[in-house]
Amino acid sequence: MAFIAGLTGGIASGKSTVSRLFEKRGFTIVDADIAARKVVEPGEKALSAIVKEFGKDILLEDGILNRGKLGSIVFRDEEKRKKLNAIVHPAVRKKMKEWQENAIQAGKQTVILDIPLLFESNLTHMADKTIVVYVDEHTQLQRLKERNHFTEEEAMSRISSQMPLRKKVELADAVIDNNGTIEQTEEQVERLIREWKMKP
Numbered sequence: 243m244a245f246i247a248g249l250t251g252g253i254a255s256g257k258s259t260v261s262r263l264f265e266k267r268g269f270t271i272v273d274a275d276i277a278a279r280k281v282v283e284p285g286e287k288a289l290s291a292i293v294k295e296f297g298k299d300i301l302l303e304d305g306i307l308n309r310g311k312l313g314s315i316v317f318r319d320e321e322k323r324k325k326l327n328a329i330v331h332p333a334v335r336k337k338m339k340e341w342q343e344n345a346i347q348a349g350k351q352t353v354i355l356d357i358p359l360l361f362e363s364n365l366t367h368m369a370d371k372t373i374v375v376y377v378d379e380h381t382q383l384q385r386l387k388e389r390n391h392f393t394e395e396e397a398m399s400r401i402s403s404q405m406p407l408r409k410k411v412e413l414a415d416a417v418i419d420n421n422g423t424i425e426q427t428e429e430q431v432e433r434l435i436r437e438w439k440m441k442p
């Protein structure tokens with residue numbers, strides 16, 4: 243039986259950074275954000291459903307989804323964000339299950355599911371244990387603004403569309419504090435691998 247860990251956090255809290263640290267040690271990551279990009283590629287059913295809901299102006303000239311535009315719509319309108327989730331999430335879960343199965347078939351003993359909305363979407367049944375990557379609100383806002391070149395308002399609207407990170411910490415089996423340096427985060431990842439006896 244493979245061990246399935248659910249890795250989550252808030253937007254820009256450091257999930258990808260922590261995923262890379264696990265990958266460096268040979269672990270397989272199944273990333274919900276990558277699956278969510280895959281299922282809206284041209285020709286995919288979810289993309290047609292998005293066009294039906296949001297209009298064809300949501301596409302760029304070459305038929306590719308205009309992610310910036312869709313983001314600016316859904317993160318300021320909760321109803322529209324829920325509609326997008328209802329279109330995309332079933333396809334994302336299916337894709338992730340497929341990748342998880344492939345990894346297990348290939349002999350992996352642990353699969354790490356990186357799912358930003360693990361708690362919001364009640365997906366904890368997908369994992370044996372949960373890990374939350376935590377940063378304080380100020381650091382989260384700063385890192386998000388810097389990485390995405392967002393204004394304060396754009397960054398805040400994305401943060402507040404998610405469950406508060408402090409609440410996620412309460413729900414987690416393990417917490418990685420990513421307020422410090424990457425080296426300090428790396429030490430915590432190593433400690434967790436030892437504590438949970440995780441094997442790639």
Ligand SMILES: CC(C)(COP(=O)(O)OP(=O)(O)OC[C@H]1O[C@@H](n2cnc3c(N)ncnc32)[C@H](O)[C@@H]1O)[C@@H](O)C(=O)NCCC(=O)NCCS
Nearest residue numbers: 252253274275278309312313316327330334358359403404
């Ligand atoms: C709205 C979209 C087009 C914006 O794309 P963009 O390239 O700017 O952002 P990206 O996909 O890289 O997401 C960045 C982060 O935003 C947060 N986020 C994304 N979607 C959502 C959402 N529906 N609700 C809350 N937070 C979200 C996550 O923390 C994610 O890691 C895109 O995020 C999307 O299609 N979202 C719906 C699918 C989804 O819920 N994805 C999250 C994992 S399943």
Ligand SMILES: Nc1ncnc2c1ncn2[C@@H]1O[C@H](COP(=O)(O)OP(=O)(O)OP(=O)(O)O)[C@@H](O)[C@H]1O
Nearest residue numbers: 252253254255256257258259385389420422423424
């Ligand atoms: N310990 C750290 N010190 C300094 N910067 C960091 C640290 N950890 C992450 N960052 C930076 O913060 C930003 C967010 O990190 P990352 O992309 O890993 O977050 P994420 O949780 O995967 O984000 P998203 O929810 O958008 O997918 C990135 O620009 C990253 O380089």
